[in-house]
Amino acid sequence: MRIPSDFIKTNDLQMKKITLLFCLSLILLVSCRVERATKPSATGATAELLVIMNSASYQGEAGLAVSEVFQQPIPMFLAPEPKFDLVRLPPENFVELFQSHRHILIADISDTHEKSALSIEKNVWSQPQMVIRVNAPNDSLFALILKANADAFIDHFLSVEFERIINANNRIPNQAARQTVKEKFGFEMAIPEGFFVAVEGDNFVWIRRTGVAQDLELGVLIASLPYTDPAVDFAHETIEARRDSLTRKYVPGEFDGSFMTTYPELPPQFAEINFNGHFAVEARSLWRMHNDFMGGPFINFTMVQPHNNRLLILDGFVYAPGEPKRNFMRQVEALIRSISFPEAQAQPTASP
Structure with missing residues (x-):
């Protein structure tokens, strides 16, 4: 997986009662x-x-x-x-x-x-x-x-x-990568050493980790876009098409004309979730490299940034041929869930 040179950055009566009694909600505040x-x-x-x-x-x-x-x-x-x-x-x-x-x-x-x-x-x-x-x-x-x-x-x-x-x-922070994300998007992300900013674009960053002794790619893509209409911006087909657009532009393969895309034969699995106290749409599926022989699982979150009312896209993917993927996916999801948005500024009360 190469980096485009234009974007390289340097350095349910009983069951109901039981369900009602025990079903619990979870707010992940990290x-x-x-x-x-x-x-x-x-x-x-x-x-x-x-x-x-x-x-x-x-x-x-x-x-x-x-x-x-x-x-x-x-x-x-x-x-x-x-x-x-x-x-x-x-x-x-x-x-x-x-x-x-x-x-x-x-x-x-x-x-x-x-x-x-x-x-x-x-x-x-x-x-x-x-x-x-x-x-x-x-x-x-x-x-x-x-x-x-x-x-x-x-x-x-x-x-x-x-x-x-x-x-x-947090014990081994990559301060430079954290600062890049904070300056571009306005929030904190717990990026450790081993991950680095591979690509920067217009309101876009690719956080990457590559293997040293194994064929491994862990990636987190972050993009911020204008928020226009929830019926459109959170539509499943829009989310899938938006991801393909971003990866085609920023995540090419090793060969000319190759780029990351989702499997068209395998529609993503969507769910509405609570993301650190904020509404989000989660999508899970598999990615592949067009005109190349790479692929793996991905997880994608779409939400609205609370501090600037912009649409935020967070995408984590793994490439680890021949290896179990679960623990690697937990790493990239944890990286995404480490986001800490700035506290909303109190609005002044109008004088009577």
Whole structure:
């Protein structure tokens, strides 16, 4: 993947009740500053979920529900990869050694419980950490609760995953790249060393990381455009066409006439989301290089910048042939989610 020389920069009566009771909303408010830890650093591998559950339940309906929810394949990957890797631990073995794990699901399933209960706590024994406890009188009710709240649970666990990556990025900042993004778009982004500004254009920046010992490309594209009509600017066909326009212009392949584009045979998967407290449309699909042999997954966010009312396009993509893509995609998504917009200026009150 070469850089165009013109742009090179130098240096759901029970189910309803359960859903109503337990469905949770998540607002991911991420700071771009390094916070001083007050508890030990969380442990555990990337995307690893520690499940505290007795053997009988894990081998039955409850364990099947856990697998269906947390090991469901990530959408729009050519090769299936689970959202989380599961590690099961019996309750009697859940001692202090394991309590610092970053993602913990505690399934307290016992007929001594007269009713179900749910708690979600952050930074209980370490940080950043997310601990979700579900008390249920039987496996069936546990599974019902878990499936009713699957998306919210996943979002909570992902929030601390992104926080971990952002904290790590803030410890090794690329100050020059951060300053470029701030000057051009007016917001902060936690860009670490290893990523660099590869291309600058008119209201456009390509943040890039390349592999040293492997064939690897991680990229984040940022573009700011005039915001005219929400019915048009957030239309799915507009989002897809806009992405293709930007990548054709700024992300060429190695050969003449080659450029990045989306797969026309595979329409993106769209969702309306809460992006750090702001409305956004998310798109996921696969990209390919026209007239070249490259491709991989991408995630795209379209939103309105709160401080200047301009349309903001944030796009992350990965090229890692022969390698799992999940953890690389988490890195680029964390980079995107590290954005911190300036606080809105208070408007003066008109005198009577």
